Amino acid sequence: MSAAMKKIALVAENRMIAEDIYSMWLNAPDITETAKPGQFVSLYCNNGSRLLPRPISICEIDKIQGRVRLVYRIAGKGTKEFAGLKEQDQIEAMGPLGNGFTLEGKKAILIGGGIGIPPMLELAKQLDCEKQMVLGYRDITFLEKEFETYGKVFISTEDGSKGVKGNVIDAIKANGLEADIIFACGPTPMLRGVKAYALEHGITAQLSMEERMACGIGACLGCICKSKEVDHHSNVKNKRVCKDGPVFYADEVEL
Amino acid sequence: MNTNVTIAGVTFNNPVTTASGTFGSGMEYSEYVDLSKLGAVTTKGVSSIPWPGNPTPRVAETYGGMLNAIGLQNPGVEVFIKRDIPFLRQQKAKIIVNVVGKTTEEYCDVVERLADCDVDMLEINISCPNVKEGGIAFGQDPRCVEAITTEIKKRAKQPVIMKLSPNVTDITEMAKAAEAGGADALSLINTLTGMKIDIHRRAFLLANKTGGLSGPAIKPVAVRMVYQVANAVKLPLIGMGGIVGAEDALEFIMAGASMVAVGTTNFINPSATPEVVRGIEEYMKKYNISDIHELIGCVK
Numbered sequence: 427m428s429a430a431m432k433k434i435a436l437v438a439e440n441r442m443i444a445e446d447i448y449s450m451w452l453n454a455p456d457i458t459e460t461a462k463p464g465q466f467v468s469l470y471c472n473n474g475s476r477l478l479p480r481p482i483s484i485c486e487i488d489k490i491q492g493r494v495r496l497v498y499r500i501a502g503k504g505t506k507e508f509a510g511l512k513e514q515d516q517i518e519a520m521g522p523l524g525n526g527f528t529l530e531g532k533k534a535i536l537i538g539g540g541i542g543i544p545p546m547l548e549l550a551k552q553l554d555c556e557k558q559m560v561l562g563y564r565d566i567t568f569l570e571k572e573f574e575t576y577g578k579v580f581i582s583t584e585d586g587s588k589g590v591k592g593n594v595i596d597a598i599k600a601n602g603l604e605a606d607i608i609f610a611c612g613p614t615p616m617l618r619g620v621k622a623y624a625l626e627h628g629i630t631a632q633l634s635m636e637e638r639m640a641c642g643i644g645a646c647l648g649c650i651c652k653s654k655e656v657d658h659h660s661n662v663k664n665k666r667v668c669k670d671g672p673v674f675y676a677d678e679v680e681l
Numbered sequence: 682m683n684t685n686v687t688i689a690g691v692t693f694n695n696p697v698t699t700a701s702g703t704f705g706s707g708m709e710y711s712e713y714v715d716l717s718k719l720g721a722v723t724t725k726g727v728s729s730i731p732w733p734g735n736p737t738p739r740v741a742e743t744y745g746g747m748l749n750a751i752g753l754q755n756p757g758v759e760v761f762i763k764r765d766i767p768f769l770r771q772q773k774a775k776i777i778v779n780v781v782g783k784t785t786e787e788y789c790d791v792v793e794r795l796a797d798c799d800v801d802m803l804e805i806n807i808s809c810p811n812v813k814e815g816g817i818a819f820g821q822d823p824r825c826v827e828a829i830t831t832e833i834k835k836r837a838k839q840p841v842i843m844k845l846s847p848n849v850t851d852i853t854e855m856a857k858a859a860e861a862g863g864a865d866a867l868s869l870i871n872t873l874t875g876m877k878i879d880i881h882r883r884a885f886l887l888a889n890k891t892g893g894l895s896g897p898a899i900k901p902v903a904v905r906m907v908y909q910v911a912n913a914v915k916l917p918l919i920g921m922g923g924i925v926g927a928e929d930a931l932e933f934i935m936a937g938a939s940m941v942a943v944g945t946t947n948f949i950n951p952s953a954t955p956e957v958v959r960g961i962e963e964y965m966k967k968y969n970i971s972d973i974h975e976l977i978g979c980v981k
Binding site: 429431432470474475476477478479637638639640641643644645646647648649650651659660661662663664 | 702703704705709710712713731732733734737738739740741742744745746747749751754755756757760896897945947948949950951952
């Protein structure tokens with residue numbers, strides 16, 4: 427039995443870092459032991475009317491203290507419940523889940539869009555090459571200072587209040603960034619843009635996808651994405667975001 | 682203490698199985714559950730050719746439940762026979778294969794392909810739309826229920842469970858029709874058709890607009906229907922719909938189900954099924970029940 431099990435974790439810290447954006451550290455040595463950047467944790471609500479786990483990507487892994495950091499946005503009643511948790515509170519968690527990023531390349535662009543930004547932080551920490559971070563926001567920025575430790579940070583905002591006005595691709599073009607590998611996490615329209623950009627420039631890209639999930643362990647087939655080839659598990663052109671992903675090479679998936 | 686139950690000549694170690702579609706082919710849960718410790722594994726629906734299913738979003742949470750419109754994605758019967766049956770047998774699990782189709786011919790094709798396979802029972806999902814009858818589900822018309830049961834029984838070499846849809850005016854009519862068609866057992870309930878609207882996007886939550894409601898929210902409806910059907914037909918019943926723990930399972934058993942299936946809860950707690958088995962045993966010990974049959978249909 428090597429699968430991640432559902433266990434009780436202790437909240438070590440939980441605070442708001444921007445409007446509706448929270449940063450939570452969980453004491454969860456079982457999770458940190460094997461966790462990789464790009465994987466996620468399923469968090470369970472304490473209210474029986476909210477059945478399904480909330481998949482939250484891993485923002486940082488502290489193996490020494492056995493702590494994992496999750497940065498999440500209040501998107502509904504479940505994440506609102508999480509935001510109310512205090513230090514020493516208990517929460518049911520299962521993880522790490524999913525495949526995570528493959529560490530590769532000599533010169534990388536790490537692209538995060540909105541709540542797709544947090545997983546890029548642990549990746550930036552672990553990736554051993556020249557790194558350029560492109561962070562796309564609607565308006566309010568978060569985490570950008572923490573990225574500066576690991577390389578140069580480029581920002582785009584939709585309203586132009588900070589960095590380049592526009593999206594992450596606009597920021598890449600405006601700053602003339604070059605790379606041999608792209609890592610990206612964000613909403614599907616952004617990933618579509620990243621895939622097109624990578625293809626056009628002949629750059630390998632790893633994309634972390636999001637989709638509505640139920641189980642998080644590859645059983646319910648709720649969170650599929652379209653794959654280029656017939657998948658061995660589904661025997662159709664569907665891959666499971668939770669189990670086969672969330673990270674896919676851009677040429678594996680149809681967006 | 683005896684927890685064995687026998688349905689249509691097949692004996693199960695205990696009365697707990699899995700609801701089709703919530704347990705993959707069993708393989709997905711083998712790291713969480715010793716499959717041989719379950720009464721049986723009921724597999725995800727299998728069709729004659731691979732089905733790609735519906736577009737996403739396919740799932741949505743609702744109060745105390747969830748909606749799904751997976752669209753019965755499955756790898757098709759060929760892969761199922763080659764890959765999943767040997768795996769389940771190797772795990773020493775009893776196998777109930779759920780069968781889906783869009784036409785009577787498609788159902789019969791799967792049943793015939795499975796006829797000489799090493800599986801214990803077949804469960805027929807008749808909540809699929811019958812494309813030749815304008816898309817109304819097979820399970821929503823008693824004539825269709827009887828006809829498809831008869832056709833399947835002609836070809837099946839394993840006992841046949843007909844899985845009833847709750848989306849009908851009177852479920853006992855459908856139960857009687859399946860009995861008339863020669864069904865060996867009935868399972869109920871399938872999901873209740875529902876809908877959720879995202880008021881901020883002013884759009885349906887599910888790409889398919891409607892989906893099947895499951896989870897604890899539907900349990901009282903399911904228990905009621907099991908009770909009604911138990912009093913309408915002589916066939917053994919497998920009860921399901923919103924079972925979270927052993928207490929829920931016992932309600933179904935007392936309402937008349939010989940066996941129960943854990944469904945949506947598998948998504949939330951992957952090791953729920955052995956916990957339900959243990960909980961039933963603990964209940965029997967506590968109340969000094971020596972045989973599970975003392976509980977089946979004990980509430981009149």
